[in-house]
Amino acid sequence: MKAPEGINEHCLVLMADIFPTGFFAAQNGFKHFKKEQIPELTVVVMGCGPVGLCALINAEEYKPKNLLAVDSVPSRLELAKSLGAEPWNFQTDREGLEKRVKELTDGRGADIVIEVVGLSPALKMAFDLLRPWGVISSVGVHNAEIPWNGNQAYGKNLTIQMGRCPVRSIFPEALAMLGKKQHLLGFMADKIMPLTQAVEGYDIFDKMKVQKVIFKADE
Numbered sequence: 001m002k003a004p005e006g007i008n009e010h011c012l013v014l015m016a017d018i019f020p021t022g023f024f025a026a027q028n029g030f031k032h033f034k035k036e037q038i039p040e041l042t043v044v045v046m047g048c049g050p051v052g053l054c055a056l057i058n059a060e061e062y063k064p065k066n067l068l069a070v071d072s073v074p075s076r077l078e079l080a081k082s083l084g085a086e087p088w089n090f091q092t093d094r095e096g097l098e099k100r101v102k103e104l105t106d107g108r109g110a111d112i113v114i115e116v117v118g119l120s121p122a123l124k125m126a127f128d129l130l131r132p133w134g135v136i137s138s139v140g141v142h143n144a145e146i147p148w149n150g151n152q153a154y155g156k157n158l159t160i161q162m163g164r165c166p167v168r169s170i171f172p173e174a175l176a177m178l179g180k181k182q183h184l185l186g187f188m189a190d191k192i193m194p195l196t197q198a199v200e201g202y203d204i205f206d207k208m209k210v211q212k213v214i215f216k217a218d219e
Contacts, residue, residue, distance in 0.1 A: 001171070004179065010189035011182040013214055014054070019185075020174040021139050021165040022054025022116075028161045029112035029137035030062050042066040042105050045085065046126050047116035048076035050188065050212050051139065053083065055114050057181050060084050064112075066104045070097065070125075073208055079187055090125065101129050110134060120144045130156065138162040188212045 003012055011019075030038060041064040045056045048071035056069055060083065069080035070088050077087035088097040101110050109131030115123055118140030124147035126136050138160065153160075167174075178185075191210040193201050201213040 001175075004175065007175075007179050007182055008189075010192070010214060011178060011185050014185065014188060014212075015171070015175060015178060017165060017167050018051045018212075019054045019178050020167045020170055021051050022056070023058045023174040023177055024165040024170055025051075025055040025114050025116060025137050025139045026058035026062065027170075029059070029114055029135050032135045032159060033111070038062050038064060040065050041111040042068070042101065043112045043114065044068045044070060044101065044110045044126070044129055045080075045114045045116065046070050046122050047140065048073070048080045048087075049116065052076075052114075052116040053079060053187075053211070055116055055139070056080060056083055056085055057184055058177060059112075059114060061177065061181070068097075068101070068110075075208070076211075079211070083184060094125075098129065105131065108132075112137065114138075115140050118142055120147045123147055127152075127156075127158070130158070133157045134159070136160040136162075139165060189214055192216060 033041060043059055043064045045052055045059060048069050060067060067085045068088055069077065069085035070090050071077050072089055072091040077089060081087045090097055110129045111131060112135045113126040113130050115126045115136060115138040123138060127148050130136060188211055192214045195215045195217045198215060201215060204210050205213050
């Protein structure tokens, strides 16, 4: 596919997979609800790294009633807030988060939780925040056992979709959304470095000093 005109090349880099993954994560949650139900939904995004923020941007497009973002890194939560979500730090106020979700939903719990972390505690928190008949959309890469048993899932009438984003099959839809939302994604290109500085780039990304590093191969 030829790169479309009108989309910044730094945004197009995100189509390698993180923006389509965010698109996929949001789509998998909302597709279980009727159009007329969506304006009343409460949605939680677990994890505000690059993929999580892409998921948040895509979730916001559906315009749910409440959109909460959960992480433990203050700078990430500030970005989530700037994108329209209500930020919550699970490390400093887990109890407050749970109380807030109940408050917003008359005690039911979240309708959708989008999990983008890939760790069992995050998946368990997603389960705990979810209402009966709610939906978990998980694109985090998990290696441990599922942190709930069959009886618990049965009791909650859980709907869950987990797995890798099929980037090729959703590429056109995700690209169209990228074009619509690129004005929100400038923070993803806050660090552009020559490929010769790759070691430094990976180091600052690992230390969460930047959201994403873009390498220029010709420098």
